[in-house]
Amino acid sequence: MDINSxxxxxxxxxxxxxxxxxxxxxxxxxxxADGVSEGIPFFNPTVILAFLTFFVALGFIFETLTSLNSILxxxxxxxxxxxxxxxxxxxxxxxxxxxxxxxxxxxxxxGGQVGKVIVPIPVDGFGEVVVETVNGIISKRATSYDNxxxxxxxxxxxxxxxxxxxxxxxxEPLF
Numbered sequence: 001m002d003i004n005s006x007x008x009x010x011x012x013x014x015x016x017x018x019x020x021x022x023x024x025x026x027x028x029x030x031x032x033a034d035g036v037s038e039g040i041p042f043f044n045p046t047v048i049l050a051f052l053t054f055f056v057a058l059g060f061i062f063e064t065l066t067s068l069n070s071i072l073x074x075x076x077x078x079x080x081x082x083x084x085x086x087x088x089x090x091x092x093x094x095x096x097x098x099x100x101x102x103x104x105x106x107x108x109x110x111g112g113q114v115g116k117v118i119v120p121i122p123v124d125g126f127g128e129v130v131v132e133t134v135n136g137i138i139s140k141r142a143t144s145y146d147n148x149x150x151x152x153x154x155x156x157x158x159x160x161x162x163x164x165x166x167x168x169x170x171x172e173p174l175f
Contacts, residue, residue, distance in 0.1 A: 008070050012060035019053045050088050054081035107161040110138070114155055114171050117142070121150040121168070129156055129166055142166040 006014075026049060058077035062068060068076075113131050121127030121144050129142040144150055145159045145167040156168035 009060060009063045012056050012063060015056045016053070016060060019049065019056060023049055023053070044089075044093075046093060047085060047089055051081050051085040054084045107164065110140070110158050110161050110166065113158050115142075115158060115166070115168065117150055117152055117154045117156055117168075120152045123147060123149050126165070129158070129168060131158070140164065140166050142168050145169045 026045060030045070055077050058080055059073055062073040062077060063070065066073070110131060113133070115129040115131040117127055118130050118139065119128035121129075121142055123144070124147060126141050126143050127150065128139055131138045131140070140161075141164065142156070143165055146169050150156060150168065150170055155171040157171045158166050158168050160167045
C-alpha cells in the first residue's frame with residue numbers, strides 16, 4: 001500500500017525515527033512536560049510515547065515480515081501496543097513513581113531520633129552526633145540538654161534542635 005508515494009513501511013520507519021527523537025527530547029525536557037500535564041489526570045507523556053513507539057515498531061515489523069493486510073496489521077499492532085503499554089504502566093511507571101524518595105530532611109524531623117556520639121560532649125560544650133536515617137548518615141554539632149558530659153560511643157536521644165545544634169541526652173531504652 002502506498003500513501004503519497006511512500007510505502008507504508010517508510011511511514012512506519014520515519015514515524016519510528018521521529019518518535020525516537022521525541023523520546024530523546026523527552027529525556028532531557030521531561031520535567032517540563034510532567035509539570036504541564038499535572039492538571040490533566042489521564043495525560044501522561046511517557047505512556048503516550050511508549051504506546052506510539054510500540055504501535056509504530058510493531059507495525060513496521062509486521063509490514064516487513066508478513067503479508068497481512070495493512071489494516072489488519074494496524075489493528076494487531078494497536079492491540080499489542082495497548083497490552084504492552086498497560087504492562088509498562090503498571091509494572092514499571094507506578095512502582096517508580098511510588099519509589100521516589102526525597103533526600104531532604106528538616107531539623108525538626110531529627111527530634112526524637114536516636115544518634116551516636118562520635119565526639120564526646122563536655123559539660124557546657126559541644127561534641128558531635130551521628131544520626132542514621134533512610135537518606136544516609138547525618139553528622140551534626142550537639143550539646144547536652146541536661147548540661148552533663150556524654151562520653152564517646154554513647155547512644156543519645158535528640159530532644160530538640162536549635163539553630164543547627166542538637167540538644168541531646170543519654171538514651172535509656174525502655175526494654
